[in-house]
Amino acid sequence: MRYILLAVIVILSSDLMAQSEELPTVLTSDFAKKIYEIDTNAHAIVLFEHGKTRIDKSESDRSLMVFHHYKTRLRILTKEGYEHANFTIPLYKYGSNFEYISDIKATTYNLIDGKIESTPLKNKDLFLENRSEFVKLNKFTLPDIQIGSIIELEYTLISPDIFNFRSWQFQTAIPKLKSNYRVQIPATYKYNITLKGPLKLSDTKSKVQRECLILNGQKIDCSDITYFMDNIPAFKTEAYMLAPKNYISAINFELEEMAMSRGGIKTFTKKWSDVDRELMTDKNFGGQLKKTNLFEGIFAETVNASSSPYDKAKEIFKWIQQNIKWNNTYGKYTQHGIEDALKAKNGNIADINLTLVTALNTMGIESYPILVSTRENGIPNSLHPVISDFNYVIAGVKIEDKTYLADASDPLLPFGELPLRCINDKGRIIFSKKSSEWIPLVNNQISSTDYSFDGLLDLSGTLKGRLVITYSGMDAVGKRRNILEYGSVAEYEEAIDEKLTNIAIKEINIGNLHDNEKELIENLDVEIKTADHIIGNSFNFNPIFINRISKNPFNLDERNYHVDIGSKRDESHTITIRLPNGSSIKASPKNTNLVLPDKSARYSYKSELRDGTLYVTQSLSLKKAIYDSNEYFQLKELFSRIIQHLKIDHSFNHVPDATL
Structure with missing residues (x-):
């Protein structure tokens, strides 16, 4: 993660702004492009984005406020990109006052039979949701969205939060061709400005704006700065991460000092x-x-x-x-x-x-x-x-x-x-x-789930037996919460019976459901259709019939942030299956033991047929709660190899007239 700290006092450069804040008119040629080189798989893309934030007097509020003007134009490229026509603008409460929005303008443009048709957002389609005592959400969806639609949005947000000014996220969930952010800060304020994330600015332009604010009869100059960033890749989220705001390229402001009108300096950055x-x-x-x-x-x-x-x-x-x-x-x-x-x-x-x-x-x-x-x-x-x-x-x-x-x-x-x-x-x-x-902030208790099964495979290919699942740590907390969401254990049993389509639950008992100091234990009598009807000389089945790892949680080509799973984790399977008389192994997954460097993670698998009974043990142990980004590809490869290993079924020969 990269940080650049800047102290804004007075900017002496007098460069002119390099780019107009106005968007050019939408043309038919703007609809021609279907794929953009920055991300050929993008579902939507920001063509241009501009923000401008200033501190000024608000006559209606009778105080200094932060005025944040936002303007963007984006393109919908696929049906999956329709969600980017949905907007939610949070409004926060500071003291006794909420932020508020004025002048929302939004329009959808479509190319129909060679002509551009525009559909504006109507006031009746704006919704304000009271999320809590301190947060309101302004929600709306642009009308008439189609593949290829171009969207324009513009609004002004007015906030009493002078302390934090207004953050700007250059990077979001979709790529951007251009993003720039202009700030106008009175010379009476000094902010710590933090540029965070892996991406570099393409340019910065600054000047002094004379007499931008009159406060108590005093004319005050402003630092007028614009930050530019071009060709910004989308930020790809993935499992086991903290909030994206920790990693995306953004610029943040925090008030350090303020010059008082009667003299003296008030310091906000404290010890x-x-x-x-x-x-x-x-x-x-x-x-x-x-x-x-x-x-x-x-x-x-x-x-x-x-x-x-x-x-x-x-x-x-x-x-x-x-x-x-x-x-x-x-x-x-x-x-x-x-x-x-x-x-x-x-x-x-x-x-x-x-x-x-x-x-x-x-x-x-x-x-x-x-x-x-x-x-x-x-x-x-x-x-x-x-x-x-x-x-x-x-x-x-x-x-x-x-x-x-x-x-x-x-x-x-x-x-x-x-x-x-x-x-x-x-x-x-x-x-x-x-x-x-x-x-x-750590949990010392390891989160673990242990599956233990003891059963019999009959000649119909049905596996019958007792499955015991034991949860501890955060796994137990999550499972208790899941069970208690239902009105009764019977309702929970019905729900999981529907979810586990290949497993029929005949009976279920839950131990220590209301005692969070003990392990949570599920005892289930189950029937599983694991193999075809056993006729002839062979049959196949996979003994890891529950919670088999089949999807890799790590799929990025590059991950610049660490893997945070919350706590150390263990998962194990102990399987005992008595096979039909006359069964012998024809092929099976190889016994394996995979270990990452420094023993930070381990996977093991072992199977054995002994006296007509198949014994299988599998375990996955993640010895760290947090893995650095340079360990990412090792984790990714480990899960990939586990998935490939678990795709292999056990294959058995069966001699019907064999005797033991």
């Missing part, structure tokens, strides 16, 4: 010690940790005074899980406060986990809040504190020199494990008396 102090004195963060009186007497009956600190922590954690339900809202600050959350039995992430921290400290168990940025929110800035990077808080519980990471918002999580949304590089642990520090 962690400043952030620590602000957090611990904030009534919705550190102020909540002082409310230890709320827990006097609560745990007298639920927590055994003679228990170990670890067992006490688990009991308190479980009590919080059961008594405050998460309202599906993130936050590093409490939404209601822990007192009201306890009364209402409902709250946001901070309500729940700051309650956990306070309750643990009340009971004499050392605990601290840890700021987290969730996976979809992006990796937090490690160069200097950016408090807005964090959108979540968990608990760090220190017991005998070991810190356990805990999130009580999910009733399916055992103590000491985090949901996948929190496994995102590192968090910042906020101590009460010393400086905060970074802490890795």
